Amino acid sequence: MSTPAKSSKTAAASRRARRAPAVAVDLGLAGDPQLLAIRASWLEGLTAERGLSPNTAEAYEHDTRAYLIFLTEHLGGPVDLAALSALTPADVRAFLAERRRAGLSPRSMARALAAVRTMMNHLERHHGVNAAAVRAVSAPSKPRGLPRPVPVTEALAMLEGGSDWVSLRDAAVLALLYGCGLRVGEATGLDVADVGDPLLRLRIRGKGGKERDVPVVARVAAIVGAYREAVPFALDDGPFFRGEKGGRLSPRIVQRAVEQWRYALGLPDSATPHALRHAFATHILAQGGDLRAIQALLGHARLSTTQVYTAVDDRALLKAWRDAHPRAAG
Numbered sequence: 001m002s003t004p005a006k007s008s009k010t011a012a013a014s015r016r017a018r019r020a021p022a023v024a025v026d027l028g029l030a031g032d033p034q035l036l037a038i039r040a041s042w043l044e045g046l047t048a049e050r051g052l053s054p055n056t057a058e059a060y061e062h063d064t065r066a067y068l069i070f071l072t073e074h075l076g077g078p079v080d081l082a083a084l085s086a087l088t089p090a091d092v093r094a095f096l097a098e099r100r101r102a103g104l105s106p107r108s109m110a111r112a113l114a115a116v117r118t119m120m121n122h123l124e125r126h127h128g129v130n131a132a133a134v135r136a137v138s139a140p141s142k143p144r145g146l147p148r149p150v151p152v153t154e155a156l157a158m159l160e161g162g163s164d165w166v167s168l169r170d171a172a173v174l175a176l177l178y179g180c181g182l183r184v185g186e187a188t189g190l191d192v193a194d195v196g197d198p199l200l201r202l203r204i205r206g207k208g209g210k211e212r213d214v215p216v217v218a219r220v221a222a223i224v225g226a227y228r229e230a231v232p233f234a235l236d237d238g239p240f241f242r243g244e245k246g247g248r249l250s251p252r253i254v255q256r257a258v259e260q261w262r263y264a265l266g267l268p269d270s271a272t273p274h275a276l277r278h279a280f281a282t283h284i285l286a287q288g289g290d291l292r293a294i295q296a297l298l299g300h301a302r303l304s305t306t307q308v309y310t311a312v313d314d315r316a317l318l319k320a321w322r323d324a325h326p327r328a329a330g
Contacts (some may be wrong), residue, residue, distance in 0.1 A: 032078050035068075035081055035084075038126075060115040060119070063111065063115035063116065064115050064119045075091075081123065081128075084129050084131075085129050089136040092113075099112055151279075154261075156178075158174045159179075161227070164230075168230045169230075169242070171223055172223050173188070173254050174257070175223040178277075181294075181298050182202075182277065186204050187254070190202070192236065195224070195240045201213050202216060206299040210299060212299045251273075255273055
């Protein structure tokens, strides 16, 4: 009678060990060399073949590394192509559960699953791995909050540059975020050749290497022009926005500039450089701008991404009604 009990306890202990959080191990030692070589080649091709940004490619590397580390512990040994083919949806869900225990948000978990799916689909197409298990698992639902744009008055205040070239530079970058809807990386990534003189339009290289034309209004062009005249470095070629030592301006410097404005203007933590891009879209929409035109200006691949700004506009209209309408309280 004692043997089955001992066997049951042993099996339970084995299951508990199998569910234990993954231990960080060196994939170079624990992983199957063939699989790791294939993964390395796939990662190298992400930016060249699919046009992914370096940040996205880095996220894919991080998420797929976490996946293989987890499977090494979960399966009890190095992972190879055959082991990946034998995975079940329960194994993939166990990975997501481990990511949740590690503190990842639903959005980050969905990103991790997308990275794993992309890798597994590649392995299926080129190396015969069965990727059905990872396709059978749905991503965690992501709560979608509304964008929180910077109010018009405060956004315009951020465009007031000082007399020194650094202040004029910061104002010029923020003018492109708010006046043209650029992402901060798109603005700091501009080269001299991208910024005409006179400045009427910008050719922007956005996510995935996609390019778009963005018109520049006179006020924004004047702010950018003031920086161009004051910068102490020759803007013959190379990066347009320069750091204090002459190299390309770091997005982190722009973030710090907005942080200073946030403190000075008493704005909430949601007032970030990206919130100026939100403000661009929301304020154009509030003035009757066409949603398709806003989509093109922002470089959104899908109209549904742009449509979120209609909810922001509706929220502002509802607030105005509640503040002003005599029957709002009823």
